[in-house]
Amino acid sequence: MLRLEDVFFSYGKQVVLEGVSLSVREGDFLALIGPNGSGKTTLVKIVLGLLKPMKGKVFLFGTETGRFSEWYRVGYVPQRPALDTTFPSTVAEVVAAGRFGRVGLGRRLKRDDRQAIEEAMELVGLLPLHDRPVTELSGGQQQRAFIARALAGQPDLLILDEPQVGLDDRALREFYRLLKYLNCEKGITLLMVSHDVGVVGRWVSRVACLNRTLICHGTPQEVLNPGNLSRLYGTEVRAVAHSH
Amino acid sequence: MLSMFQYDFMVRALIAGLATGIVCPAVGVFLVLRRYSFMADTLAHISLAGVALGLWLGVASALSPFLTLAVAVCGALLVDRLRTRERVSADALLALMMSGGLALAVVFFGLAGGAPVDVTSYLFGSLLTVGSRDVWLILAVAVWVLLLLALLAKEFYYVCSDEESARVAGLPVDRLNLLFILMVAVTVAVCLRMVGTLLVGALMVIPVLAALLVGRSFRQVVLVSVIIGVTATLCGLTASYQLGIAAGGCIVITALLLFGALYGAKTLLNLCRRSRTGDSSGQAN
Numbered sequence: 001m002l003r004l005e006d007v008f009f010s011y012g013k014q015v016v017l018e019g020v021s022l023s024v025r026e027g028d029f030l031a032l033i034g035p036n037g038s039g040k041t042t043l044v045k046i047v048l049g050l051l052k053p054m055k056g057k058v059f060l061f062g063t064e065t066g067r068f069s070e071w072y073r074v075g076y077v078p079q080r081p082a083l084d085t086t087f088p089s090t091v092a093e094v095v096a097a098g099r100f101g102r103v104g105l106g107r108r109l110k111r112d113d114r115q116a117i118e119e120a121m122e123l124v125g126l127l128p129l130h131d132r133p134v135t136e137l138s139g140g141q142q143q144r145a146f147i148a149r150a151l152a153g154q155p156d157l158l159i160l161d162e163p164q165v166g167l168d169d170r171a172l173r174e175f176y177r178l179l180k181y182l183n184c185e186k187g188i189t190l191l192m193v194s195h196d197v198g199v200v201g202r203w204v205s206r207v208a209c210l211n212r213t214l215i216c217h218g219t220p221q222e223v224l225n226p227g228n229l230s231r232l233y234g235t236e237v238r239a240v241a242h243s244h
Numbered sequence: 245m246l247s248m249f250q251y252d253f254m255v256r257a258l259i260a261g262l263a264t265g266i267v268c269p270a271v272g273v274f275l276v277l278r279r280y281s282f283m284a285d286t287l288a289h290i291s292l293a294g295v296a297l298g299l300w301l302g303v304a305s306a307l308s309p310f311l312t313l314a315v316a317v318c319g320a321l322l323v324d325r326l327r328t329r330e331r332v333s334a335d336a337l338l339a340l341m342m343s344g345g346l347a348l349a350v351v352f353f354g355l356a357g358g359a360p361v362d363v364t365s366y367l368f369g370s371l372l373t374v375g376s377r378d379v380w381l382i383l384a385v386a387v388w389v390l391l392l393l394a395l396l397a398k399e400f401y402y403v404c405s406d407e408e409s410a411r412v413a414g415l416p417v418d419r420l421n422l423l424f425i426l427m428v429a430v431t432v433a434v435c436l437r438m439v440g441t442l443l444v445g446a447l448m449v450i451p452v453l454a455a456l457l458v459g460r461s462f463r464q465v466v467l468v469s470v471i472i473g474v475t476a477t478l479c480g481l482t483a484s485y486q487l488g489i490a491a492g493g494c495i496v497i498t499a500l501l502l503f504g505a506l507y508g509a510k511t512l513l514n515l516c517r518r519s520r521t522g523d524s525s526g527q528a529n
Contacts, residue, residue: 048412071414078409087277087405090461097402101413106395133460153413 001026001061001157001189002047008055009042016042018213020056024157029183029190031200034210035233040193041079043210044161047191048076061156072102075150075158075188077143079165091137091145092130095121098152120151123186124178140171147178151188158182160192176203197229248485256379257371257438257481257491263386264435264447265477269455269469270393271431272448274404274424276456282338283323283425285445287432289345290319292441294433295366296352309381313433319345320429324422369440369492371484378437385434389427400424401462440492447495451476454503457510472502 002024009017016039024030034040045051046058049065058065061073075098098120099113109117121127124144129137134145143163150158160179164172180203182188194200201207201220208217209232216228248254268284275283294315298308323341326332332340353363365373374382393400402410403420411417428448435444451472452465459465480495487494 050408050411069414071412074412076409076412078406086456088456088459088462088465089405093401093462094405097398097405097409098413100398100402100410101415103398105399105416109398131461149409 001028002191003059004043004047004056005058006056007043007046007053007058009039009046009051009053015212017046017053020210020214022208022214022217024189024191026156026189027183027187029179029203029205030192031204031207032191032193032210033195033197033200033207033232034215036195038211040195040210041161044159044191044193047159048074072153073156075153075155077146077150077158077160077163079161079163086135089134090131091121091126091134091148092117094134094145095126095130095148095152098149102153116154117152120148123151123182124148138171139166140168140175143167143171143175144178151182155188157189157191160190162193162195164194164196172199179203197224197233248482253372253374254481254485256376257374257485258478260374260379260382260438261477261481261491261495262474263382264438265474266470267386267389267431268435268439268444268447269451269473270466271389271428272452272473273455273466273469274400275428276449276452277404280334280338281449282335282342282445283428284432284448286323286338286342286345287316287319287429288436288441288444289342289349291316291345291429291433291436292366293319293345293348293352295436296349296356299356300352306377309378309434309437312436313430316429316433317426320425321422324425328418328421364490365440366436367440367442368490369436369438369443369495371438371481371491373437378434382434382438385430389431392423392427396420396423405462438491439495440490443492443496447473447476447499450496450499450503454499454506457503457506472499476502 002022004020004022007017007020008015020039020043032040032043042051046053047060047065049068049071052066060068061070096109096117099109099117103109103113118127121130124147126141126144126148129141134142137145143166147158147160147163164175167175176199179190179192183190183205190204192200192204201224204220206217207220207223209215209223209228211232215232216223272284275281291312294312295308297315298311301311303311319341323337326337326341327334362370399410399415399420402413402415403417403424407417431448432444435447439447451469454472455465455468459468476499477495480498481491483489483498484491484494
């Protein structure tokens with residue numbers, strides 16, 4: 001479904017990703033973890049075609065991203081709700097935008113599009129709030145609105161970039177339950193970027209650890225052991241200790 | 245007041261005003277929400293350079309609006325290129341282009357020398373300068389811009405609310421941005437005659453700011469902006485006729501008054517609501 005082959009990327013002289021090879025198979029719920037500045041977001045941007053890898057190849061559904069055109073098959077939930085705090089939009093308007101890629105340029109939404117938008121809101125439990133301005137929602141509700149937006153396009157692959165930021169414990173649990181439901185019941189493949197190592201292992205089917213290079217990947221039981229985690233976070237922890 | 249309908253120039257001004265009042269805020273919604281409020285002003289100053297260039301070159305008056313349009317479009321293309329290729333920050337870029345446009349205008353007006361033209365009418369707008377050809381041009385541009393906005397409303401909305409996600413969804417974001425800036429350029433260039441260079445940007449921004457005070461959805465904000473834009477232009481034009489003051493000033497002051505009224509009403513409403521919830525929580529205690 002998604003395959004990265006020996007991907008290399010740098011901002012100027014600073015190498016951010018080096019020889020990263022990774023594949024996400026159909027039905028996976030993969031968490032990509034790593035410390036801040038480990039290249040996670042860059043990797044997501046490369047997968048989404050927003051950045052071009054300097055070396056290596058990325059395949060989405062078997063097609064290289066440069067030639068890939070069925071972008072509506074990929075749902076994307078950005079890092080923090082990308083909407084400005086003053087942007088006037090109702091939940092329904094935000095969610096509908098997720099359908100636009102599938103509808104086509106200059107075409108109107110048809111009945112099945114409206115149905116998909118409604119279903120997406122229903123799925124995340126926001127249908128009763130559909131005409132509320134997004135700015136009036138709580139952090140957790142806003143997050144769900146953006147997931148609904150990604151779902152409105154009925155994607156096969158859903159990519160979430162640190163979606164947990166700003167959610168309290170209860171919202172976080174509900175959020176993981178929703179993702180699990182989408183993965184198991186709706187058959188959507190998930191790739192989630194996270195820096196939260198503690199909770200993530202309980203919910204996902206696979207974990208990949210990234211810190212410029214791919215340090216390890218496998219099931220949470222295989223990967224999330226003290227040895228790997230200190231390899232992943234060790235240098236950073238020490239650096240912090242030194243600075244104090 | 246009805247006497248103003250006896251005059252052809254006033255009827256022309258009202259028709260052109262109606263079109264301006266609809267199209268400026270409709271485009272302005274996207275400008276304001278993208279934090280490009282100064283784009284309209286910048287393109288207006290560049291358009292003014294086009295007007296001045298026409299005077300200097302002695303272009304026939306029938307062709308001069310088209311020259312202004314052409315200069316505005318070139319300016320828009322340059323702004324877009326600098327914005328996307330050179331990654332110049334938005335405010336610096338607009339300041340650069342605005343002062344550049346104004347400087348060129350001053351130089352061209354100077355070179356044109358003793359041309360028998362009232363520069364202030366271009367700066368502040370005038371009812372008398374709107375000829376029947378201008379009305380047709382304004383109507384044609386308004387129809388073109390509104391058709392495009394209606395056709396691509398959902399795409400412009402997505403790009404405006406979340407450009408990155410729109411790009412991921414496969415929308416041709418760069419081309420949509422370019423098309424949009426061209427729409428702003430032509431709108432500014434033709435509305436200039438009536439509202440004036442210094443105030444055309446205000447007509448794109450103030451009605452939208454007023455609408456943002458009350459609109460709860462994007463659709464509502466667009467609708468309320470247009471209603472305020474039309475009200476401001478028609479009332480402003482009437483005031484301009486009655487008082488003999490430049491049209492642009494009257495239109496923008498009316499828009500500001502509407503903004504102030506909505507702001508006051510909203511503040512009052514919030515105060516009432518707060519005191520009411522304060523009362524009820526007091527009772528609960």
